[in-house]
Amino acid sequence: MASSLASRRLFQEYRTLTSSPPDGITAGPVSEDDIFLWEALIQGPEGTPFEGGVFPAELKFPKDYPLNPPSMKFLCDIWHPNVYPTGLVCISILHAPGEDPNHYEQASERWSPIQSVEKILISVMSMLAEPNDESPANVEAAKMWREKRGMFEERVRKSVREGLGLA
Amino acid sequence: MRFGLYAGVSSALAAAAIARACLERPNFYSSSVYIAQSNACLFILTNLALLSTYSIMLGLQKAFYGPLRPVEIEQLWEKAWFALTETALAMTIFRDEVGGWFLFMFTFLLISKVWNWLAEGRVEILEQQPPANPRLFHTRLSAALCLSVLFSVYMLRFCASSVLQQARPNMMVMFAFEFAVLTILSLSTTARYALSLYETAVINRQITHGREQLRNRTENPLSEEEANATDIDAAGWEEKGQWVFYLDIATDFFKLVLYLTFFCVLCMFYGMPIHIIRDVALTIRSFYKRIRDFVQYKQATRDMNARYPDATAEEIVREDVCIICRENMTVWQNPTEDGATGERWPVDERQRAKKLPCGHLLHFACLRSWLERQQICPTCRTPVLGPNVESPNPNQRARPNARGAPGGNNPPPTGPHVYTFGPFRLVVGARQINNNQLPHPAAASAATTAGDASQVALQHRHPITFSSAAMSAQLNQIEQQITREMSQLSHLSDQLHVLRALQGELARLRGAQGIPGHPGPSPPYQSRQPVLQQSVQAYREVPVGSGQRNLPAGMTIPEGWTLHALHRIPGSAYRGPQTGASEEALQRQQSANDYPQPQANQNHGVPIDVGGSSNAAQASDTGVKQDTTQEVGLASSEAEGDQAEASVPQGGETSCGPPAWGSANGRQSAAESSEPKHQSKGKGKAVTVEDDAEDANA
Numbered sequence: 001m002a003s004s005l006a007s008r009r010l011f012q013e014y015r016t017l018t019s020s021p022p023d024g025i026t027a028g029p030v031s032e033d034d035i036f037l038w039e040a041l042i043q044g045p046e047g048t049p050f051e052g053g054v055f056p057a058e059l060k061f062p063k064d065y066p067l068n069p070p071s072m073k074f075l076c077d078i079w080h081p082n083v084y085p086t087g088l089v090c091i092s093i094l095h096a097p098g099e100d101p102n103h104y105e106q107a108s109e110r111w112s113p114i115q116s117v118e119k120i121l122i123s124v125m126s127m128l129a130e131p132n133d134e135s136p137a138n139v140e141a142a143k144m145w146r147e148k149r150g151m152f153e154e155r156v157r158k159s160v161r162e163g164l165g166l167a
Numbered sequence: 168m169r170f171g172l173y174a175g176v177s178s179a180l181a182a183a184a185i186a187r188a189c190l191e192r193p194n195f196y197s198s199s200v201y202i203a204q205s206n207a208c209l210f211i212l213t214n215l216a217l218l219s220t221y222s223i224m225l226g227l228q229k230a231f232y233g234p235l236r237p238v239e240i241e242q243l244w245e246k247a248w249f250a251l252t253e254t255a256l257a258m259t260i261f262r263d264e265v266g267g268w269f270l271f272m273f274t275f276l277l278i279s280k281v282w283n284w285l286a287e288g289r290v291e292i293l294e295q296q297p298p299a300n301p302r303l304f305h306t307r308l309s310a311a312l313c314l315s316v317l318f319s320v321y322m323l324r325f326c327a328s329s330v331l332q333q334a335r336p337n338m339m340v341m342f343a344f345e346f347a348v349l350t351i352l353s354l355s356t357t358a359r360y361a362l363s364l365y366e367t368a369v370i371n372r373q374i375t376h377g378r379e380q381l382r383n384r385t386e387n388p389l390s391e392e393e394a395n396a397t398d399i400d401a402a403g404w405e406e407k408g409q410w411v412f413y414l415d416i417a418t419d420f421f422k423l424v425l426y427l428t429f430f431c432v433l434c435m436f437y438g439m440p441i442h443i444i445r446d447v448a449l450t451i452r453s454f455y456k457r458i459r460d461f462v463q464y465k466q467a468t469r470d471m472n473a474r475y476p477d478a479t480a481e482e483i484v485r486e487d488v489c490i491i492c493r494e495n496m497t498v499w500q501n502p503t504e505d506g507a508t509g510e511r512w513p514v515d516e517r518q519r520a521k522k523l524p525c526g527h528l529l530h531f532a533c534l535r536s537w538l539e540r541q542q543i544c545p546t547c548r549t550p551v552l553g554p555n556v557e558s559p560n561p562n563q564r565a566r567p568n569a570r571g572a573p574g575g576n577n578p579p580p581t582g583p584h585v586y587t588f589g590p591f592r593l594v595v596g597a598r599q600i601n602n603n604q605l606p607h608p609a610a611a612s613a614a615t616t617a618g619d620a621s622q623v624a625l626q627h628r629h630p631i632t633f634s635s636a637a638m639s640a641q642l643n644q645i646e647q648q649i650t651r652e653m654s655q656l657s658h659l660s661d662q663l664h665v666l667r668a669l670q671g672e673l674a675r676l677r678g679a680q681g682i683p684g685h686p687g688p689s690p691p692y693q694s695r696q697p698v699l700q701q702s703v704q705a706y707r708e709v710p711v712g713s714g715q716r717n718l719p720a721g722m723t724i725p726e727g728w729t730l731h732a733l734h735r736i737p738g739s740a741y742r743g744p745q746t747g748a749s750e751e752a753l754q755r756q757q758s759a760n761d762y763p764q765p766q767a768n769q770n771h772g773v774p775i776d777v778g779g780s781s782n783a784a785q786a787s788d789t790g791v792k793q794d795t796t797q798e799v800g801l802a803s804s805e806a807e808g809d810q811a812e813a814s815v816p817q818g819g820e821t822s823c824g825p826p827a828w829g830s831a832n833g834r835q836s837a838a839e840s841s842e843p844k845h846q847s848k849g850k851g852k853a854v855t856v857e858d859d860a861e862d863a864n865a
Contacts, residue, residue: 008492009493012493013493063294064536066491066492066493067491067537067540068540112548113533113545114545114546116493
């Protein structure tokens with residue numbers, strides 16, 4: 001079966017993730033029937049306005065998974081330059097290999113089978129800590145981050161509090 | 168709910184309009200005429216017609232595709248908007264013919280497009296995961312596909328015949344073209360579906376076969392239930408990727424032909440169709456890319472067993488997990504040698520560990536499916552193809568990756584690039600060194616000398632083994648590397664030499680013509696000899712210690728110091744410091760390093776190249792001599808003179824020096840300018856440009 005490689009590998013990654021989970025990250029398939037749809041929980045990195053928040057995200061894997069990257073979408077509102085308003089995460093590690101049509105990213109930053117779910121989630125976590133405002137997915141957020149850092153942080157903190165049901 | 172309301176209102180309106188017409192007019196004929204002439208009535212009726220079409224299609228969709236997933240609906244909307252705008256653009260060409268008939272055709276077109284998209288999506292889903300109810304799924308899908316193909320073929324024939332009947336191009340040309348594209352797409356979807364079906368069949372056969380084997384095993388046979396419960400690791404249909412590739416290429420090719428035909432027809436009868444130029448260009452590009460990818464893929468996967476060697480046991484110990492499937496790799500045993508494995512041969516073949524030219528290991532099947540997408544190593548992104556393949560050990564090579572400076576003129580095809588910008592600036596292209604062995608200090612310092620902001624990427628991919636054989640091999644490589652870099656450097660130095668000459672000449676001519684606005688005399692040209700080659704050779708000579716007899720006559724050096732003869736030019740006589748200001752400047756410049764000034768230099772006036780081997784690279788610029796008799800390198804590492812020979816400067820230290828340019832001020836007097844400009848402290852590139860009496864006079 002074409003997907004057996006993908007499902008085997010996803011299963012393996014799931015096992016590694018559950019046996020030795022990295023700090024602040026939990027992930028696993030949503031249901032047993034569909035190993036191609038995962039849900040992940042990412043803690044906001046410490047020392048950033050995202051600190052204290054827990055951000056649920058959804059990972060969708062293609063059928064030829066280790067050869068092509070999954071897509072990742074936050075299931076909550078998240079105000080960040082590299083997250084589309086729809087919640088879709090835009091980082092280079094999640095972009096398919098091959099030539100970048102915009103010639104913006106280096107090929108070395110992009111997806112390769114050597115990456116894994118764990119690495120993706122870690123990258124996303126570090127993306128939360130250090131936004132890349134060069135190719136923003138959310139232009140408004142990028143502008144605010146660049147020009148009014150205080151306002152940006154305040155807004156993020158507020159949304160984190162709201163997400164936790166504190167505000 | 169909302170749709171129901173809308174449908175109800177539409178039907179009520181239509182009924183009211185018809186009833187009113189019938190009641191107000193005396194007979195059927197006049198009421199039809201009224202309806203046909205009243206815009207409001209027509210609008211209401213069209214609305215109803217569209218609504219009913221939509222409902223019929225909804226019913227058909229429910230019958231053939233079942234409930235749609237949210238993802239599918241999302242995709243449909245996206246694609247539908249795109250198709251709508253595209254056709255709307257095309258309509259501008261046939262704007263005279265827009266009317267009821269057009270709307271009719273357009274609706275049909277859109278419907279069949281949507282139908283095909285749905286089928287496409289379903290085939291993809293099938294490849295992703297097996298359907299819950301296979302029989303229903305396959306019946307529905309195959310029926311839908313047949314319908315799609317038949318309908319588009321029928322519409323194509325209809326459009327084509329109506330165009331031929333009228334014998335003139337009209338909007339039907341566009342529809343014929345659209346339906347032709349659709350026919351091709353639906354055929355391609357069908358073919359893809361057939362491929363998936365075949366794959367399933369192959370896998371089923373493999374699984375049955377595997378179970379039978381388990382059951383009929385001589386020792387420890389499994390019962391029927393046990394065998395059925397066991398998960399059989401089916402190999403799958405390996406050539407599928409290839410067939411999909413062929414299918415895509417064929418589809419692209421036909422689409423390209425159609426686009427070109429349509430383009431030509433429009434050009435002939437209507438003038439340049441600007442709106443589809445983009446499509447044509449994109450199709451051509453994608454076709455070209457596909458062909459190129461295909462050729463590369465074919466190249467990379469041809470004779471994979473011969474092209475990529477099997478991994479040896481040691482290599483597997485070092486790297487035992489295939490990074491694509493994250494499963495262990497084992498040493499592959501040739502079935503012809505080992506009869507026991509022959510039975511399970513297909514599985515083993517797929518998991519045969521293969522080594523890429525860069526040294527990374529992968530399973531045969533994983534590698535193959537990766538190469539279908541990209542022909543680079545998934546770990547380090549070294550191209551699998553290309554000249555490196557032939558090299559026995561290409562990952563130990565430095566790969567020159569010259570980055571050109573913007574605005575440079577006529578860069579030489581290979582090697583470092585030399586550019587001139589006006590009278591003063593001179594940029595030399597950087598080299599990127601990609602080496603996974605020991606840091607290459609010589610290369611690094613050479614790169615520093617050659618370039619400015621050179622980027623030295625040193626990657627350790629494998630743990631370095633410190634056996635003596637490996638060490639000597641590495642040293643040999645380093646030596647080769649140094650030699651290579653040196654020859655490149657001398658080449659570069661030659662180029663610099665020529666450029667200086669040209670620059671000096673230009674300045675002289677400008678000065679002679681008295682061009683206004685010229686910033687003044689530019690740096691003069693000094694004839695300089697590249698000495699790198701010689702200095703390299705010199706390092707192989709035995710150092711001369713203090714008090715030894717083969718010390719040059721009249722030379723004394725302090726205790727513990729050793730002397731390297733860098734370069735001897737037989738027959739030429741040293742002219743000494745009294746020859747002129749500019750020469751003196753040069754000599755002082757030679758000692759521009761902050762290394763301890765040896766006594767020998769002052770006592771005897773012999774130009775000394777101080778500082779041991781870290782000066783090897785600098786020798787190309789600062790250690791340049793005019794009328795040199797002897798160059799003597801004093802290895803001054805405190806009674807460890809020999810060490811300087813083998814030791815190499817810290818690569819990182821030397822490589823990151825910023826470019827330092829001593830610019831000459833044209834208004835300086837000759838005497839002033841003869842003062843040497845001391846440059847960076849033993850790192851980075853130091854090029855001093857000083858004025859010359861001759862130039863100032865000119």
